[in-house]
Amino acid sequence: MSILNGLEQLGLGKLENVNVYESEEEKKAEAEKKEEKKEFAEESVLLDKSMKCPVCDQDFKTKTVRSGRSKMTSQDTDLRPKYQPLDVLKYDAVVCPFCGYAALNRFFKFVMPAQQKMIQDNISANFTGIDTTAAFYTYDEAITRHQLALANTIVKKAKASEKAYTCLKLAWLCRGKAESLDQSAADYASQKEELQKEENELLANAYDGFVNAYSNEDFPMCGMDELTVTYLLAELARRTGKLEEASRYVSKVLTSRQASERIKERARDVKDLINEAKA
Numbered sequence: 001m002s003i004l005n006g007l008e009q010l011g012l013g014k015l016e017n018v019n020v021y022e023s024e025e026e027k028k029a030e031a032e033k034k035e036e037k038k039e040f041a042e043e044s045v046l047l048d049k050s051m052k053c054p055v056c057d058q059d060f061k062t063k064t065v066r067s068g069r070s071k072m073t074s075q076d077t078d079l080r081p082k083y084q085p086l087d088v089l090k091y092d093a094v095v096c097p098f099c100g101y102a103a104l105n106r107f108f109k110f111v112m113p114a115q116q117k118m119i120q121d122n123i124s125a126n127f128t129g130i131d132t133t134a135a136f137y138t139y140d141e142a143i144t145r146h147q148l149a150l151a152n153t154i155v156k157k158a159k160a161s162e163k164a165y166t167c168l169k170l171a172w173l174c175r176g177k178a179e180s181l182d183q184s185a186a187d188y189a190s191q192k193e194e195l196q197k198e199e200n201e202l203l204a205n206a207y208d209g210f211v212n213a214y215s216n217e218d219f220p221m222c223g224m225d226e227l228t229v230t231y232l233l234a235e236l237a238r239r240t241g242k243l244e245e246a247s248r249y250v251s252k253v254l255t256s257r258q259a260s261e262r263i264k265e266r267a268r269d270v271k272d273l274i275n276e277a278k279a
């Protein structure tokens, strides 16, 4: 008989048979597990890259992943790349620690004089600085940096595609954070739910922005050709529950003569997911 008998009525039946004291072997296994986790130091694959801020003209350093030190292992259906041994996406936002100007790496250099003024008046004037001492970025730090980049896109009246792409990257960081949560933590379920809500809101915003950009901007867009953006719109619509729109974009890809077999394959997968959701 277990001394914890009775916990089942509290929904804690699983705990009835645990040992009160960890055995030496269990302790050792636990320690080894911790050691394994520690083995990879994220900072060991990072590099400080020199940048010049196009808004305040100051030089600063930003963290970036050394080339050849990460590998893409898979991709989610909305094109989010997954890397090992670290989530490279955390390092995409560049933040000037002096004036608060921030943008995704691919957009950072491009600031028009009118935008410079808008950033100085609406960001720099209130910016109190950002911690630059961390050896690597946690998900929370990465999310804050990307949020600052998103705020900058609004202030500088960026193109819809840049706003959409920044929302998409933030959504992917929320997903990455959710995947990295400690599943044994007491607040795991509530944290995961909260992150999922944030992710969905960001995906919906990304969808709206890309719809706008799709009819008003030129391709390639954020490094994606027209068919890739069409495919992405289909999947973003599906993920945010707009199944009619999702179907429409999916057929555009499937009936396109220019579409490669590879992207058609993916579109067929999304079509299956849409049909599942409709059923």
Ligand SMILES: [Zn+2]
Binding pocket: 053, 054, 055, 056, 057, 058, 096, 097, 098, 099, 100, 101
């Ligand atoms: Zn600056």
